Amino acid sequence: MKLDEGEPLPASGSFSGLAMMGGAMSVNDDLPWIAPMLDLVRQSIASGVPVIGHCLGGQLLSRALGGHVTRNPVKEIGWGVVRMLDTPLAPAWGPAESFLSYHWHGETFSLPESAKRIWSSAHCENQAFVVGNSIGMQCHIEMTAAMIENWCETGASEIEENLLLSPAVQTPQQMRENIAPKLDALHHVADAVYNRWLQGVTTNGT
DSSP, X not given: OOGGGTOOOOOTTSOSOEEEOOOSSOTTSOOTTHHHHHHHHHHHHHTTOOEEEETHHHHHHHHHTTOOEEEEEEEEXXXXXXXXXXXXXXXXXXXXXXXXXXXXXXXXXXXXTTOEEEEEETTEEEEEEEETTEEEESSBOSOOXXXXXXXXXXXXXXXXXXXXXXXXXXXXXXXXXXXXXXXXXXXXXXXXXXXXXXXXXXXXXX
């Protein structure tokens, strides 16, 4: 669904899992599709349909469940370590230890009342949370080399404006260094997270 291009939302109950990706907009923007999207997320959670959110998608999940989205202390753009919290729930959702992830955000979500934090980082306390069979993430585990190149091109001015303002912003060249092994390791993390999330999709059986 490309909601920002006017594509309609699916009817609640017509799918067995809801996956939300990132976007340049903010959950706090006055856009016509945000309120209906939040309603769909709430309906999905209430009916046991697993939801997964990446960056903006994680912020939508947080907001739908009563959380807030505010400015992060600094922007995170590029590679950065995500720390897995020492809780029984964290390793059940994918990686067995801390990992290097990709980031591109200036905002952050709070934890909804029913959520449990599982990941954190030096520059963003809430990197991922779990609610039942759903997960919201601030970082980007879905990246490819082509996506990174595209984002560096379209976001060149944002990178330049923030290089001296944030210790968590990298140059495009820094992002390209050793990119193949970094992406390979990140894809293993993504596979583990998605496989765990899909267990809920299969169980739901809608």
